[in-house]
Amino acid sequence: MTNPPLARRREIAAVYGAGLIQGVALVTFPAASVVFTSATGYGLSRTEYGAMFVPQALSAIGSALLGAGLARRLGAKRIFLVGLVANLASMALLVLSRFVMSEHTVAYGVLLVATGCLGVGFGFTVPTLNTFAAAFFPDKVDKAVLALNALLGSGTALAPILVAVFVGLGVWWGLPVLVGALILGLLLFSARLPLGPGAGQGGAAGASGRTRLPSRFWLFAGFALLYGVCETMNGNWASLYMTKELGASATQASLALTVFWATVTAGRILFAAVETWIPERAVFQVLPLLVGAGFVILAFLQPTRPLFGIPAFAIAGFGCSALLPLVISFAQAELKAIAASVAGGLIASYQIGYGLAAFGVGPLESRLGWSLGTIYGGTTGVALALAALAVLIARRRDPIPTSTITHQGDEP
Numbered sequence: 001m002t003n004p005p006l007a008r009r010r011e012i013a014a015v016y017g018a019g020l021i022q023g024v025a026l027v028t029f030p031a032a033s034v035v036f037t038s039a040t041g042y043g044l045s046r047t048e049y050g051a052m053f054v055p056q057a058l059s060a061i062g063s064a065l066l067g068a069g070l071a072r073r074l075g076a077k078r079i080f081l082v083g084l085v086a087n088l089a090s091m092a093l094l095v096l097s098r099f100v101m102s103e104h105t106v107a108y109g110v111l112l113v114a115t116g117c118l119g120v121g122f123g124f125t126v127p128t129l130n131t132f133a134a135a136f137f138p139d140k141v142d143k144a145v146l147a148l149n150a151l152l153g154s155g156t157a158l159a160p161i162l163v164a165v166f167v168g169l170g171v172w173w174g175l176p177v178l179v180g181a182l183i184l185g186l187l188l189f190s191a192r193l194p195l196g197p198g199a200g201q202g203g204a205a206g207a208s209g210r211t212r213l214p215s216r217f218w219l220f221a222g223f224a225l226l227y228g229v230c231e232t233m234n235g236n237w238a239s240l241y242m243t244k245e246l247g248a249s250a251t252q253a254s255l256a257l258t259v260f261w262a263t264v265t266a267g268r269i270l271f272a273a274v275e276t277w278i279p280e281r282a283v284f285q286v287l288p289l290l291v292g293a294g295f296v297i298l299a300f301l302q303p304t305r306p307l308f309g310i311p312a313f314a315i316a317g318f319g320c321s322a323l324l325p326l327v328i329s330f331a332q333a334e335l336k337a338i339a340a341s342v343a344g345g346l347i348a349s350y351q352i353g354y355g356l357a358a359f360g361v362g363p364l365e366s367r368l369g370w371s372l373g374t375i376y377g378g379t380t381g382v383a384l385a386l387a388a389l390a391v392l393i394a395r396r397r398d399p400i401p402t403s404t405i406t407h408q409g410d411e412p
Helices: 006-031 034-035 044-053 054-074 077-102 104-136 140-166 175-191 215-235 238-245 250-273 280-297 308-321 323-333 336-370 374-394
Strands: none
Touching: 006 034, 006 044, 006 077, 006 104, 006 140, 006 175, 006 250, 034 044, 034 238, 044 336, 054 077, 054 104, 054 336, 077 104, 077 175, 077 336, 104 140, 104 323, 104 336, 140 175, 140 215, 140 250, 140 323, 215 250, 215 308, 215 323, 215 336, 215 374, 238 250, 238 308, 250 280, 250 308, 280 308, 280 323, 280 374, 308 323, 323 374, 336 374
16 A cells, blocks of 8 residues: 555645644543642632533534534634644643632633633534544544544543653643643644545535434434433543542543543553554443443542542543544544534534533532532443443434435425
């Protein structure tokens, strides 16, 4: 197989590099949860901490839904660059918030705007990246999307480690400074690339105009939403669960979060490598059961054994690993007529689940008196529902004909 031309190799490097950097940016806020909730830091309550991610979820949902339509009008490259600028603004605001940390209301307002910008960046960038990856490798879509999301997962695994390093140095804000510098470099590099015709436009033609989505799409969307709940219960609440309820040290909590994201990444790499021997659809049906097993273990952990939380989060992470990239690639392959809109729609659904889990924990604790361990146990039911949807999704293999997806403008 011949190597792609230099221009295409640079485009591939930009897209996959963006996946890695986006992963670090995405977990910068939850990785610093101890700083946000500490009395010597921002002093946020758990409800305030959870609500901090609501602007992120809402803006990510809106931008993901709007992204495909805007990409048709403005070009996918511009949407990608706008997403990078929003990510850069988020990191800049996070750094600026430390200068007003003593003013609780002002600092919290800055943090809300910062997470909102991160949501815009995520909502514009990630669906575009998935669509670019699929277009770059049309004969290996599942592997291309898994590889991209493996790099995204690598970034999420790096963030807790980097936060722990910078906190140890007494400069926790060093991480958003570093991420901001990387985003700026990527922005300048990507702005000079074509990223135009042939990149990320698969299925766009068939998706023009307002479409009535097939009922099958909502099955994929429901799966993405439930997955968002499961992933966020681990990614956003692992550190606080380890420190506040299991009595673990900040280092042990960072290790648990790192292990979660590292096993997410390892699973994506593994399943991309063994797709020839292990069918993706079989993997897709088994992984939700591992997620559920992780939640069961977490629910029964005792404060005297906090280190058992680390392998529990590892099991949950491996279970989460390939689910989101596979549901995106399955949906794009099956719903070819609206392939350009599929990634955005599923990312929006995922972000709804993210918002529910990020914000919902605080009210459950304060109003119902539930502990995080109880909430983890309840989330086992979400994982089992995810497993049921996985079976339904895995049954369908043939693409849905374009004729079954109607355009509202075509109806009398």
